[in-house]
Amino acid sequence: MxxxxxxxxxxxxxxxxxxxxxxxxxxxxxxxxxxxxxxxxxxxxxxxxxxxxxxxxxxxxxxxxxxxxxxxxGHCTPTFVLASLDGLRQALGRERGDRLIARQTKGADMAAEFIRDYQIDCEWKQNGFFQGALMPSTMEALEQKAESYAAAGCPSSLIDAAEAERLTGSTRFYGGWLLKSGGHLNxxxxxxxxxxxxxxxxxxxxxxxxxxxxxxxxxxxxxxxxxxxxxxxxxxxxxxxxxxxxxxxVEKTYKIWRPLLAATNPLPADVRKQVVPFDGTMHDGRGDIFVYKYNREGRLVVSMFPRGKRGHDMPFTRQMLLDRLRWLHPQVPEHTVWDYYWMGELDMxxxxxxxxxxxxxxxxxxxxxxxxxxxxxxxxxxxxxxxxxxxxxxxxxxxxxxxxxxPPYMAIGPQLMLHWYAIKDNLAAKRQGVELPPHP
Known part of the structure; x- marks a missing residue:
């Protein structure tokens, strides 16, 4: 068991x-x-x-x-994780692929309807999902993503560095993808x-x-x-x-993978005006993802996947999370602490x-x-x-x-994939003369 x-x-x-x-x-x-x-x-x-x-x-x-x-x-991001929309249509057939795409891309709107119809008090905000570009080469891939989701009827657009800074408060991004239908909740x-x-x-x-x-x-x-x-x-x-x-x-059909999640102490009001002021969901854009958003109390809730010492060495993990957050947003106070830390299970x-x-x-x-x-x-x-x-x-x-x-390789596949994404991103950043985040 x-x-x-x-x-x-x-x-x-x-x-x-x-x-x-x-x-x-x-x-x-x-x-x-x-x-x-x-x-x-x-x-x-x-x-x-x-x-x-x-x-x-x-x-x-x-x-x-x-x-x-x-x-x-707690983020409600109505997208597909790795599959492109055209790839889904090829894998499932055009008609079935379009049916699934229509449902998934409206998933946040469906959640909003349940919340409204049943008056669910769950900290719901539908201010959008932002995926950033931490190096120039990422913009081309995000442009393709923005165009494919827009073609599917989504409020999807590519934004430049100035607009990315206005939305996120970070100067690290060369631009990014904004999906306005994204939301977040408790x-x-x-x-x-x-x-x-x-x-x-x-x-x-x-x-x-x-x-x-x-x-x-x-x-x-x-x-x-x-x-x-x-x-x-x-x-x-x-x-x-x-x-x-x-x-x-049913448990034979997947392998369990445990993401790690943490929440800061409530950030001061003046900091919240500078850090993610659009109050949506943030994705830093690296393959080894770092995702974060606020809760009702003004805590930043972050999530990553364990890799190496991350997720196993708790003092290192907490420091790594804070270093990554402050690299993106130096406005976050140095004395910020992680009041909550937990893990969950995904059926990969x-x-x-x-x-x-x-x-x-x-x-x-x-x-x-x-x-x-x-x-x-x-x-x-x-x-x-x-x-x-x-x-x-x-x-x-x-x-x-x-x-x-x-398949047996799924027992180690996700970890190998994370390592590959990190190596790929690090090499691309070095080629383009872009600063690497802490603990890359």
Missing amino acids: TTFSPFNETLWHATAIPAPAMTPLEGEVSTDVCIVGGGYTGMTTAIELRRRGVEVTLLEAQEAGFGGSGRNA PLSYSRGLARACIQEGVRLYTESRMIDAVREGAKWRLKTAEGSVLCDKFVMATGAYTDGGGMQ QKTTIPRLYALGPGAVACTGLSGRGVPTGTMLGGILADWAQDVPETELALPVEKLSKA
């Missing part, structure tokens, strides 16, 4: 809105669709189905938002708000109800927990990296788009949100609701694939 990172050490656990009252499943329940997993994907699927008049039961092993949905960095508050929305819509939501087995009984499924069971026509496993048994082998696989896996007649699993959990988990609810309502597979925005094991 996988041991997950501590949940109660996160900034979000300390600052989120209260969870609605929920109880474990006891006894037998019958339903049209049972969803396993109380994160964004599971809860938006439940809400979508209830809006369509489908009877839904949701089982969560811990509490709503316990997994990646409650401990991520991810656990959003999760708990979605849980309230589920209950409001009539979803039977049970917490502390880990699915321990799923068996066929005639044309139906029986999902068993420690104290009860759910008899259903169809079921969806939406547990992602937090899959905890259940006998369906060889592609960086969500995957739907057939588990048997009327059963499907969804994994692979790949660091874009807020918009991706939000938009997946519509796709999985379509599947549950028998929309033909050819008309879904994602194919339903045969369950397959993650």
